[in-house]
Amino acid sequence: MRLTNPLWYLAAFLLAIGSAMAATAVAASAFEPVRDARVTPATERVDAKGATLAIYTDIVQDDRDILCRGRYGDKDKGRIEIPDKGVDVTADSDGTRWHLIGLLEQGRDGLRIVCTPTDKRTDNASYGYATVTGYSSRVNNGRGIAYIGIAAGAVLAGWIFWCRRQARRDAHLASAVVD
Incomplete structure (x- = not known):
């Protein structure tokens, strides 16, 4: 033809x-499991191997840059930079509205999440994480x-x-x- x-x-x-x-x-639609995730405060090590690791904060600080890293290994010598997400996705968990600030598509076991503002001023925000399955495939x-x-x-x-x-x-x- x-x-x-x-x-x-x-x-x-x-x-x-x-x-x-x-x-x-x-x-x-990949953000649906990120919205429905149960957020855990970032005070303990994360086991996220084979899943996507989402990092949240309870206070939106648009005027500040927040840098999140995952530390692993003995004495936290290894570091993984957790990329910032430029979309406003929220998750409601245990009565708190959490805002997505970072997403690591290939999570690892034994990570300790550390989020700090780059301006080194006092930070009164809380940070949390959730392991999400299905994000990468979508x-x-x-x-x-x-x-x-x-x-x-x-x-x-x-x-x-x-x-x-x-x-x-x-x-x-x-x-x-x-x-």
């Missing part, structure tokens, strides 16, 4: 955009949908280009034979 109508480019574009929108919805499913849909849209656009080029070449050859 030869796709020579230029409106087929619109179909390829809509395929790519539609799959990106679906991928965004799937990836956004994010990866969203990425997969996006990659496959955008690749299919690009392949369709390439096929349309090739079909239109062949149709122009055939028309040019047919006009050359008539002359």
Whole structure:
């Protein structure tokens, strides 16, 4: 089948955009287990191997940078930087509203969570953690949908280009034979 109508480019574009929108919805659903998590105060070591580690605070401090690290090993020599999350996700646990401030997709066992403001001023916020399962798989499913849909849209656009080029070449050859 030869796709020579230029409106087929619109179909390829809509395929790519539609799959990106679906991928965004799937990836956004990854925060559902983060919202439903039971938050534990960060006063003891965390066992989060095979799960995602979410770090929360009870006081939002938008004007301050909070740096969270996971320390492990003898005398806490090893450190893992816990990346900041730029989305406002809240979890209600034991009557407290917790706000997500960090998310480590590949948790480890034996981590001690330490969160400190970078300005070194007094901090009266409490910090907590939760181990979450299912976050990474949903994010990866969203990425997969996006990659496959955008690749299919690009392949369709390439096929349309090739079909239109062949149709122009055939028309040019047919006009050359008539002359």
